Amino acid sequence: MTEALLRINGLTLRRGSAAVLDEVSLTLLKGRTLGLVGESGAGKSTLAMAIIGLLMAPEVQLSGSMLYQGQQLVGLSDKRFSQLRGKKIGLIFQDATTSLDPCFTIGEQIIEPLRRHLGLKRDQALERAVELLDSVGIPDARSRLSAYPHQLSGGMQQRVMISIALACSPELLIADEPTSALDVTVQAQIMDLILQRVRATGASAVIVLHDLALTSQVCDDVAVMYAGQIVETGPAHLVLDQALHPYTTGLRSCVVEFDSSELVPLPGTVPSLNEMPSGCRFSSRCAYVQPKCLDARPPLEWVDGRWVACWQLAAIHPKATV
Numbered sequence: 001m002t003e004a005l006l007r008i009n010g011l012t013l014r015r016g017s018a019a020v021l022d023e024v025s026l027t028l029l030k031g032r033t034l035g036l037v038g039e040s041g042a043g044k045s046t047l048a049m050a051i052i053g054l055l056m057a058p059e060v061q062l063s064g065s066m067l068y069q070g071q072q073l074v075g076l077s078d079k080r081f082s083q084l085r086g087k088k089i090g091l092i093f094q095d096a097t098t099s100l101d102p103c104f105t106i107g108e109q110i111i112e113p114l115r116r117h118l119g120l121k122r123d124q125a126l127e128r129a130v131e132l133l134d135s136v137g138i139p140d141a142r143s144r145l146s147a148y149p150h151q152l153s154g155g156m157q158q159r160v161m162i163s164i165a166l167a168c169s170p171e172l173l174i175a176d177e178p179t180s181a182l183d184v185t186v187q188a189q190i191m192d193l194i195l196q197r198v199r200a201t202g203a204s205a206v207i208v209l210h211d212l213a214l215t216s217q218v219c220d221d222v223a224v225m226y227a228g229q230i231v232e233t234g235p236a237h238l239v240l241d242q243a244l245h246p247y248t249t250g251l252r253s254c255v256v257e258f259d260s261s262e263l264v265p266l267p268g269t270v271p272s273l274n275e276m277p278s279g280c281r282f283s284s285r286c287a288y289v290q291p292k293c294l295d296a297r298p299p300l301e302w303v304d305g306r307w308v309a310c311w312q313l314a315a316i317h318p319k320a321t322v
């Protein structure tokens with residue numbers, strides 16, 4: 001059995017009275033890639049930011065547990081988090097143009113974590129920076145060290161951010177829509193690059209993705225989020241190709257062939273956080289809703305090789321085995 005790198009259990013994140021994440025539970029196994037999917041506002045970025053300690057009290061209130069190799073991240077101090085970030089956990093955000101500092105050269109920004117976390121001397125760090133830029137396909141890497149971010153294209157900036165994220169060979173990479181700010185022609189290239197680097201270093205990754213087809217291609221596992229909750233999670237091929245939760249099925253049918261007679265687009269929109277139904281949060285949009293769904297929240301249960309939270313599974317999928 002593969003060991004867990006990150007085990008999240010009952011994680012709730014509140015902004016004021018609104019539970020933006022509501023009892024999120026999921027496991028990231030060592031060496032595996034987990035895709036987070038769900039409509040806009042589902043809480044994907046919030047979860048990614050909470051895992052790396054960029055959302056903490058007093059800005060938000062966190063409860064539940066996030067065990068990273070046995071270390072509890074909920075309530076961890078900012079200082080301890082900043083030791084983890086960059087060294088053990090690398091980050092890639094959607095938009096390199098806002099994440100790279102415009103005032104510092106590319107070289108300065110890559111050598112900073114190498115010096116701080118790995119204790120390299122300046123010369124050693126510079127040599128390593130050249131290797132890193134080279135490994136992410138930046139031509140003429142040495143001369144790029146003195147460039148400022150605005151002197152590079154968006155795709156090149158994203159490559160720089162990837163090289164910074166991977167500079168200290170992190171055990172975990174968190175990437176929030178790492179390619180969606182890029183031209184479609186370079187998206188696949190950059191995603192390949194990220195995965196190639198993750199696999200080459202034996203790291204695990206949590207990747208927020210909008211594209212379900214891409215998710216099933218590049219992720220081992222997937223967690224489907226709806227309104228701050230995980231509704232279905234497990235191996236990507238099972239969850240995405242043989243979806244059990246009506247929300248996952250709905251998301252799938254939004255992307256399958258548009259002339260399909262089985263197409264059942266998701267009706268309605270995600271309720272606002274102040275108007276969440278008290279039972280199943282998906283109940284207001286679900287075609288299978290029953291009174292029980294309005295009363296109580298369905299727990300995640302192990303069904304046909306994945307976890308799924310739905311009271312009506314037996315009615316919708318009579319052959320599914322719990």
Ligand SMILES: Nc1ncnc2c1ncn2[C@@H]1O[C@H](COP(=O)(O)OP(=O)(O)OP(=O)(O)O)[C@@H](O)[C@H]1O
Binds near residue numbers: 020039040046047
């Ligand atoms: N700074 C903030 N202040 C208040 N509410 C916020 C803030 N950031 C996000 N939210 C709310 O938290 C919820 C989750 O947002 P989040 O950005 O995590 O969703 P997401 O799944 O990443 O969406 P997207 O696909 O659009 O990036 C949303 O209801 C959003 O309105």
Ligand SMILES: [Mg+2]
Binds near residue numbers: 044
């Ligand atoms: Mg987001």
